[in-house]
Amino acid sequence: xxxxxxxxxxxxxxxxxxxxxxxxxxxxxxxxxxxxxxxxxxxxxxxxxxxxxxxxxxxxxxxxxxxxxxxxxxxxxxxxxxxxxxxxxxxxxxxxxxxxxxxxxxxxxxxxxxxxxxxxxxxxxxxxxxxxxxxxxxxxxxxxxxxxxxxxxxxxxxxxxxxxxxxxxxxxxxxxxxxxxxxxxxxxxxxxxx
Amino acid sequence: xxxxxxxxxxxxxxxxxxxxxxxxxxxxxxxxxxxxxxxxxxxxxxxxxxxxxxxxxxxxxxxxxxxxxxxxxxxxxxxxxxxxxxxxxxxxxxxxxxxxxxxxxxxxxxxxxxxxxxxxxxxxxxxxxxxxxxxxxxxxxxxxxxxxxxxxxxxxxxxxxxxxxxxxxxxxxxxxxxxxxxxxxxxxxxxxxxxxxxxxxxxxxxxxxxxxxxxxxxxxxxxxxxxxxxxxxxxxxxxxxxxxxxxxxxxxxxxxxxxxxxxxxxxxxxxxxxxxxxxxxxxxxxxxxxxxxxxxxxxxxxxxxxxxxxxxxxxxxxxxxxxxxxxxxxxxxxxxxxxxxxx
Numbered sequence: 001x002x003x004x005x006x007x008x009x010x011x012x013x014x015x016x017x018x019x020x021x022x023x024x025x026x027x028x029x030x031x032x033x034x035x036x037x038x039x040x041x042x043x044x045x046x047x048x049x050x051x052x053x054x055x056x057x058x059x060x061x062x063x064x065x066x067x068x069x070x071x072x073x074x075x076x077x078x079x080x081x082x083x084x085x086x087x088x089x090x091x092x093x094x095x096x097x098x099x100x101x102x103x104x105x106x107x108x109x110x111x112x113x114x115x116x117x118x119x120x121x122x123x124x125x126x127x128x129x130x131x132x133x134x135x136x137x138x139x140x141x142x143x144x145x146x147x148x149x150x151x152x153x154x155x156x157x158x159x160x161x162x163x164x165x166x167x168x169x170x171x172x173x174x175x176x177x178x179x180x181x182x183x184x185x186x187x188x189x190x191x192x193x194x
Numbered sequence: 195x196x197x198x199x200x201x202x203x204x205x206x207x208x209x210x211x212x213x214x215x216x217x218x219x220x221x222x223x224x225x226x227x228x229x230x231x232x233x234x235x236x237x238x239x240x241x242x243x244x245x246x247x248x249x250x251x252x253x254x255x256x257x258x259x260x261x262x263x264x265x266x267x268x269x270x271x272x273x274x275x276x277x278x279x280x281x282x283x284x285x286x287x288x289x290x291x292x293x294x295x296x297x298x299x300x301x302x303x304x305x306x307x308x309x310x311x312x313x314x315x316x317x318x319x320x321x322x323x324x325x326x327x328x329x330x331x332x333x334x335x336x337x338x339x340x341x342x343x344x345x346x347x348x349x350x351x352x353x354x355x356x357x358x359x360x361x362x363x364x365x366x367x368x369x370x371x372x373x374x375x376x377x378x379x380x381x382x383x384x385x386x387x388x389x390x391x392x393x394x395x396x397x398x399x400x401x402x403x404x405x406x407x408x409x410x411x412x413x414x415x416x417x418x419x420x421x422x423x424x425x426x427x428x429x430x431x432x433x434x435x436x437x438x439x440x441x442x443x444x445x446x447x448x449x450x451x452x453x454x455x456x457x458x459x460x461x462x463x464x465x466x467x468x469x470x471x472x473x474x475x476x477x478x479x480x481x482x483x484x485x486x487x488x489x490x491x492x493x494x495x496x497x498x499x500x501x502x503x504x505x506x507x508x509x510x511x512x513x514x515x516x517x518x519x520x521x522x523x524x525x526x527x528x529x530x531x532x533x534x535x536x537x
Contacts, residue, residue, distance in 0.1 A: 150517065151517060187507065187509070187510060
């Protein structure tokens with residue numbers, strides 16, 4: 001049990017890293033990695049939302065959708081749950097902790113429609129993971145995404161000074177860079193087979 | 195060592211504006227590149243001795259393709275063509291050192307193109323690349339032509355031998371059949387170590403001969419072109435972790451010496467992880483970089499899908515180099531750390 005949880009955690013953070021081996025979440029990935037500060041802010045927010053969203057969806061899937069045979073609606077319901085939760089968090093944070101809201105609130109709006117946030121509950125449902133396994137996948141994916149954001153931001157800050165050919169400046173070179181990082185992450189492949 | 199500052203003078207020969215401290219020296223980028231290429235010469239000669247004519251062809255094609263790619267891309271980008279600075283030559287040579295001798299000749303050509311054009315010039319040219327060009331070139335051809343890139347031949351008995359005998363590298367043998375099979379082939383541990391040390395084993399061109407590589411590395415260290423901060427922690431970490439976890443009979447039963455001398459470790463640690471541009475420049479960060487490379491190498495060798503992890507380990511740590519530099523940069527003189535300030 002413990003071993004499986006650990007395996008899922010490491011696999012989702014490194015080996016099946018959402019950005020570098022499943023190519024998901026690229027819009028946020030390119031959007032916030034221009035500066036380290038935004039990358040770090042997004043990492044915190046993202047991991048927290050991922051964890052809570054996956055927990056909520058797990059409860060709903062196990063105790064509402066399976067008993068009512070609503071499995072075929074999982075995409076719609078998961079999107080709804082995440083969107084409702086993120087909007088609620090947004091409103092509550094604005095009232096309760098305005099300081100935190102102004103720091104992290106802008107990221108919440110971006111996260112609502114993020115594909116990794118949807119992918120994790122879907123994987124949990126498809127694999128019939130228990131609560132601990134689902135949480136391991138959520139934390140692993142969140143940390144793996146944070147790792148990707150922070151590496152990317154540090155490299156892009158370095159690239160600011162580089163004499164990149166004009167046609168490749170900005171987004172194009174970031175795509176090339178992501179491809180090369182993905183090439184390096186291939187080294188982890190085959191390490192764990194789930 | 196600031197490669198960007200060194201690369202600039204060709205564009206503005208009259209006036210160089212850069213951040214201090216400024217030091218005058220006879221060293222130039224070109225001199226370093228050609229010296230490092232020279233330091234690889236013993237390993238290149240050993241590879242020709244062991245693998246014969248095919249090795250010569252791989253080296254020549256790789257060099258030619260690298261130089262041609264460099265000239266073409268610089269001409270297209272309307273930059274000054276700088277073949278004489280030796281950087282393209284060194285990339286080509288390093289790539290050839292990392293290929294099996296029996297690779298079809300389009301492999302070094304494709305690898306050189308990826309190394310020079312995509313990894314180096316798209317990111318701004320010499321001094322700006324994030325990844326080691328030769329290693330990306332090799333990683334690219336490894337995943338594009340996996341069968342061809344993992345078929346190795348045994349060292350040939352004659353220079354012009356036509357029929358080469360394909361065989362597995364020692365690391366593949368260890369991974370798939372265990373130490374017993376290795377001892378069956380090499381008879382004794384001493385003979386195994388001796389063949390690894392001299393280079394009489396299957397493998398990529400330049401990685402096989404430990405003694406030739408150490409000779410070149412010692413020369414570079416003497417000239418102070420490379421320091422111990424990356425290679426020594428790198429190799430020591432591989433030895434330590436391989437000894438701890440590498441054995442079949444539980445903890446502390448691994449063969450450290452075998453792991454330290456096999457695969458591309460010596461070549462990677464001294465000639466590729468020490469790259470000024472793609473590694474960290476803060477000393478403490480370099481040690482962390484070396485330890486990280488070593489740990490990832492052992493992780494991939496023991497647990498991964500690939501038998502050899504040096505290339506991926508260095509590439510992965512290349513990703514972390516800017517972060518390491520950022521996190522461990524030395525304190526600005528005269529400024530106190532926020533925590534240490536007494537009010």
